[in-house]
Amino acid sequence: MKRYKKIFYFIVLIVFVLGLSSCSFSILNPEEDDIVDKDGNSNSDIGSKEIYKLAVQSGFTGTYEEWLSSIKGDSVEISIQNGYIVWKYSQESKWKNLVSLESLTGKDGEKGQSGTNGKDGLSAYEIYKKYHPSYTKTEEEWINDLVNGRLKDDADPEVVVSNELSFHFLQLGNYNAGDCTFIKAGDVDILIDAGSRESSVPVIKNYIDQYCTDGILEYVIVTHADQDHIVGFTNQNSSNPGIFSSYQVETIIDFAKTNKTTQVYKNYVAARDAEVLAGAKHYTADECIKEQNCAQKKDEISEDIFFEIL
Numbered sequence: 214m215k216r217y218k219k220i221f222y223f224i225v226l227i228v229f230v231l232g233l234s235s236c237s238f239s240i241l242n243p244e245e246d247d248i249v250d251k252d253g254n255s256n257s258d259i260g261s262k263e264i265y266k267l268a269v270q271s272g273f274t275g276t277y278e279e280w281l282s283s284i285k286g287d288s289v290e291i292s293i294q295n296g297y298i299v300w301k302y303s304q305e306s307k308w309k310n311l312v313s314l315e316s317l318t319g320k321d322g323e324k325g326q327s328g329t330n331g332k333d334g335l336s337a338y339e340i341y342k343k344y345h346p347s348y349t350k351t352e353e354e355w356i357n358d359l360v361n362g363r364l365k366d367d368a369d370p371e372v373v374v375s376n377e378l379s380f381h382f383l384q385l386g387n388y389n390a391g392d393c394t395f396i397k398a399g400d401v402d403i404l405i406d407a408g409s410r411e412s413s414v415p416v417i418k419n420y421i422d423q424y425c426t427d428g429i430l431e432y433v434i435v436t437h438a439d440q441d442h443i444v445g446f447t448n449q450n451s452s453n454p455g456i457f458s459s460y461q462v463e464t465i466i467d468f469a470k471t472n473k474t475t476q477v478y479k480n481y482v483a484a485r486d487a488e489v490l491a492g493a494k495h496y497t498a499d500e501c502i503k504e505q506n507c508a509q510k511k512d513e514i515s516e517d518i519f520f521e522i523l
């Protein structure tokens with residue numbers, strides 16, 4: 214009796230799981246709209262007979278009617294309480310846990326379709342270059358620098374920032390000495406010197422283009438006539454135009470005096486004069502200090518930001 218009652222509860226449980234959630238019911242009380250088959254059996258009769266068969270398989274000996282009378286009066290109610298399916302005889306008040314809802318898991322579903330392949334990520338070399346835009350060496354050279362401890366942060370500019378004013382001290386992507394400083398003052402772009410090698414030019418442009426987005430350098434300041442300050446301004450060849458050919462420059466202020474006669478210096482003068490012909494103003498530092506030829510010693514760059522030629 215005990216064993217087939219267990220099976221009975223299990224069948225009730227299946228019915229419950231199929232859709233009769235959050236309710237109490239008794240399968241031994243046929244509903245008024247029960248369906249009756251051609252032999253006169255209602256669906257409740259059919260369900261009870263199936264349970265009877267299971268009871269027989271589980272050891273009950275007796276007829277269907279005997280089995281039915283043996284369980285009459287033992288109608289069972291089930292419900293959900295506190296994460297459990299619970300049951301009790303109708304006459305009882307205390308609910309008993311039958312099974313936890315957590316333990317009711319279905320079969321594994323069918324395997325889903327494979328997703329499309331994601332985009333390839335960047336290599337370590339590519340990531341390094343992304344964050345060190347002035348580094349222009351090949352991947353092989355980068356690995357060599359990496360294993361020999363030469364990477365340091367030598368491709369990083371040192372950046373000093375204060376509100377709308379930032380100073381960027383650029384390394385120029387090669388081992389040759391050369392100066393280059395970029396100042397961003399509000400919307401004003403100022404470039405001071407441009408390095409000693411042709412290869413410095415794309416490095417400078419790649420970096421300052423992050424900040425100089427209008428293609429206009431409001432000021433270019435050239436501190437010396439030596440090679441390590443001026444080569445980047447000149448045009449080396451048509452595929453690598455210098456700074457003066459790459460940007461519209463509004464004002465050029467260069468060194469006060471020089472006795473240079475080198476070809477590098479002559480190239481600089483040619484490039485500078487071409488920029489002046491294109492509309493740039495040009496003053497020497499000496500003219501600014503003496504405020505000659507409309508030059509100014511002190512100029513206002515933006516609100517509260519001034520520069521002064523000393």
Ligand SMILES: [Ca+2]
Pocket residue numbers: 400401402425426427428429430431
């Ligand atoms: Ca600008």
